[in-house]
Amino acid sequence: MVDRFERFSLLLFEILRYWHKLTAEEMKKYGLKGAHSIYLLTMLRYPEGISAPQLCEYCGKDKADVSRMMALLEEKGLVKKEGIHQNLYKGVFKLTEEGKKAALFVSKRASLAVDLASKDLSEEKRIVLYEALEQIVTNLRKLNKEGLPE
Known part of the structure; x- marks a missing residue:
């Protein structure tokens, strides 16, 4: 897996x-x-x-x-x-x-x-997808500034 x-x-x-x-x-x-x-x-x-x-x-x-x-x-x-x-x-x-x-x-x-x-995604799934991607980018941006915690 x-x-x-x-x-x-x-x-x-x-x-x-x-x-x-x-x-x-x-x-x-x-x-x-x-x-x-x-x-x-x-x-x-x-x-x-x-x-x-x-x-x-x-x-x-x-x-x-x-x-x-x-x-x-x-x-x-x-x-x-x-x-x-x-x-x-x-x-x-x-x-x-x-x-x-x-x-x-x-x-x-x-x-x-x-x-x-994205044709096979409902509007609700698209909204969730974009919100999730934005949060991932925000978190990765922060990690890149501060580094990974020990």
């Missing part, structure tokens, strides 16, 4: 593996990788613009990743930088019109994927 940790880990890794494959396939349309989808979706929620430190926090990425991703998205014409251009961490990034189209496309495709992936 598979123990709880192994089952938990395997299920999460399998969900992530399939999710990353789906996002990678969808992002090919824009010449991007699946990892860019989280940036587009996050930026879509902030039409007034979002700073690099906020992107780090909201996307769970480090400064180097944000820097690389924003540079590529700017190069593709999906994002523009407003504010002080000499310093990545001043000013904000905004989606261009093409970027908004791409982000809306990604959002619709992600919603479809989530709907199809």
